[in-house]
Amino acid sequence: MSKPRKSGQGRLCRVLLFSTALLVVGGNALAEARPGVVKRPRITKASAAKKQSTTRLGRRPTGMRRGSLLQPKLNRFQRFHARNTGAIWSTSLSPRLKNAINLFKSGRTGYGQSVKHLDLSGLNTAQVGKLLKSRGFVVEKSVIRDFNTQKPLLGPNGKALRQLIYRHVDGGMVRVKPDGQPGSARPQPHMVKAVRITRRASTHEFGKEAFKVDNAGNPLPKFPPDLRNPHPVGSAKANQFTDAWADAAHTNLR
Secondary structure, three states: OOOOOOOHHHHHHHHHHHHHHHHHHHHHHHHHHOOOOOOOOOOOHHHHHHHHHHHHHOOOOOOOOHHHOOOOOOOHHHHHHHHOOOOOEOOOOOHHHHHHHHHHHHOOOOOOHHHOOOOOOOOOHHHHHHHHHHOOOEEEEEEOEOOOOOOEOEOOOOOEOEEEEEEOOOOEEEEEEOOOOOOOOOOOOEEEEEEEOOOOOOOOOHHHEEEEEOOOOOEEOOOHHHEOOOOOOOOHHHHHHHHHHHHHHOEEOO
């Protein structure tokens, strides 16, 4: 007996099923290759400002310290200083000191400008020395001395506490204390940027120091008598304000 011939309708059904299967498989592959539309991130003022800053400054290169592009967190003294420019100084400053401060701020004669745009945060003793020498500073090896007796201060090991004084011809200087100053309010290794009262003034006499300079380039009182404290004398807030001033005027070594 001969086999019945397949009907044309059956062949048509099989063709349709095969075509449908191809469409399903192709559709899935297309979906994987082209996912759905990604939701666009919401643009805020902060993100827009960040994008604008990145466009102007360029992306921070690998290894660059964050502090070189980002504004560091301000302490109590720095916040007050930012809101009340000039109000941190005592009203009894000498005309000579006032003139030195104004001359430094103006930058007209170059007085003290070597330490104005000089951020030393996050550096160790060797790195500080290398940077300062590349900018024309000359180092003098010295020791920390008692303010009243001028005798060398000794560390726990009985040796004089080291001090490296980097001086610049424009009157700027950086005092580095790699051993810190044990027994003081700042025992940890640290450094301080300052400007001498004249370009040729001694770097070894505290009386010849005109003012200190913070890492943002602002002139600061060199000691509490030159500082105007907005809080009642002896109050907790007054002490906190003085401590914050000292933190801004000194930079810890890494």
